[in-house]
Amino acid sequence: MNKAFSKLLPILTCPICHKNLKLINKNFVCTGNHKFSVKSYVPVFTKLNDYLEIESNAWEEEWKSKISKKALKAYDINMAVFKSLGYWEESGNASNLIPSKKDNIVLDLGCGNGVSTSKLKATQAVGLDLSTKQLVKSKNKYPNCSFIVGDARKLPFKDSSFDMVVAINMLHHVKNPQVVIKECYRVLKSGGRLLTVDPNLYNPIGFIGRGMYKLLRLKKIFPTFPQFALGEDEYQFSKKNYYNLFTKSPFKNFTIRPHRLERIFFFASILIPSLIMFPFYKNIIYILSRMGEGLVKIPPLDNICYFWKCEAIR
Numbered sequence: 001m002n003k004a005f006s007k008l009l010p011i012l013t014c015p016i017c018h019k020n021l022k023l024i025n026k027n028f029v030c031t032g033n034h035k036f037s038v039k040s041y042v043p044v045f046t047k048l049n050d051y052l053e054i055e056s057n058a059w060e061e062e063w064k065s066k067i068s069k070k071a072l073k074a075y076d077i078n079m080a081v082f083k084s085l086g087y088w089e090e091s092g093n094a095s096n097l098i099p100s101k102k103d104n105i106v107l108d109l110g111c112g113n114g115v116s117t118s119k120l121k122a123t124q125a126v127g128l129d130l131s132t133k134q135l136v137k138s139k140n141k142y143p144n145c146s147f148i149v150g151d152a153r154k155l156p157f158k159d160s161s162f163d164m165v166v167a168i169n170m171l172h173h174v175k176n177p178q179v180v181i182k183e184c185y186r187v188l189k190s191g192g193r194l195l196t197v198d199p200n201l202y203n204p205i206g207f208i209g210r211g212m213y214k215l216l217r218l219k220k221i222f223p224t225f226p227q228f229a230l231g232e233d234e235y236q237f238s239k240k241n242y243y244n245l246f247t248k249s250p251f252k253n254f255t256i257r258p259h260r261l262e263r264i265f266f267f268a269s270i271l272i273p274s275l276i277m278f279p280f281y282k283n284i285i286y287i288l289s290r291m292g293e294g295l296v297k298i299p300p301l302d303n304i305c306y307f308w309k310c311e312a313i314r
């Protein structure tokens, strides 16, 4: 049996009735008789609807295979700068935020293609998302991680299972984010942390970008552009909405911070890759990013930040 898979068994529970699960003939069966399949060591607790099945193809790998080499190079350069700035929401590298380095179990909620899960320096990293096809691929690619097909609103985990839950650009893709936060609270150990990042409704670049995308029907030209893949259920949060979300949640201890201002060069350089030929391109975006990061810390400029970042402690 796969090691990461067997480590998963003690924390799993039936997402429907929360009764214990047993592995019978490569299927999970709960004592309430709910049955779930397992595909290539990936437990499947929910079924993806047709719309999301198409949407799941928009994830990074597929997108990367469809763009030009130049655009890909621009993408990589931007990513390298973001990484040097410590932007874990794009590099997927949240490991430096794990409180204790010893025996951590971390849930990557909305793990997409599993790259972010593979970068977590947790003792046990668990990725959860909706696409079986994607996660079977992820499991083959990152055998040391566990992947689970599940619904974030009905997590298939026992109470107090995780030291940390990371939800990078995830909450704004669900209709009932408050239900997801409640579930995160339930599956976190006492003292465990939830980290979330979601786009701000009033960031001018995002605001104009989304408008243009809809207005110019860019979906036809860039159907798989990950940053603009506007799902059926995609929302953005104003500062007030994001605060309300957590104020009404079971978390009593949370901090919301404005995060980043720029991303115009990121988008622009993918659409027009020759921009990266501009002298000192890397240094320019590094400096602008730092400046933006500083600016949004000064109210009322926080209202136009790119992301809201929340750290909540159970």
Ligand SMILES: [Zn+2]
Pocket: 014, 015, 016, 017, 018, 019, 030, 031, 032, 033, 034
């Ligand atoms: Zn059940």
